[in-house]
Amino acid sequence: MLKIVHPVAGGVALLTIATFWVSTVISELSGSRALIASVKTTIPWGFLLLVPALAAAGGTGVLMSKGSRVGLVGTKFKRMPFIAGNGILVLIPSALFLASKASAGEFDTNxxxxxxxxxxxxxxxxxLLGLNMRDGLKLKGWLRRRHA
Incomplete structure (x- = not known):
């Protein structure tokens, strides 16, 4: 079961963040304040999918590693504090701030x-999540490892 949940949860997390990012860029390039406001106020609702997906990917990754912190597994583990910290300290507060500003129509310098x-x-x-996915695919033998 872990071998199914882990890649699905990781893929959902990566696709969710990528969807947030692409939607933001498209809305900003459109120049439509209504579209920007719609995207910015919708993104926090996506946390209801993203946070459990990240938790499931992280939890199943820990269980599947069985305490190993070497090789590609170790590399994946080293990235996780940066991914989590970036999300908790920067991305979630930013998204909430932007949703608040956008819903008030305040498109100012801040x-x-x-x-x-x-x-x-x-x-x-x-x-970072893409690199973790790549390394997971290598661990599964779905991608070839490069030997220097």
Whole structure:
């Protein structure tokens, strides 16, 4: 069961964050304040999917590792504090702040500074989760490992 839940939960988490990021970029490029407000006020509702998916991926990853912290498993574990910290300390507060500002129609300098921070932090998490997915696929033998 863990071997099914872990990749599904990780994939859901990665796709959810990527959806947040792409939706934000598209709404910002559209220039429509209504679309931006809609995206920014919807993203926090996505936490109802994202947070359990991340918890399930992390929990099943710990269980499947059986205490091992070497090789690709160790590499994946080293990324997790950065992913979690970035999410808890930057992305969630930013999303809540932006949702509040957008629902009030306040598209000021602070909104766009936090928006820029959120896009960078989101890009970092997408990259780190993508690297973890790649390493998981290598562990399963679905991707070839490179030997230097």
């Amino acid at each position: 909104f766009y500074l936090v928006q820029a921070l959120e896009l960078v932090a989101g890009g970092v998490n997408i990259t």
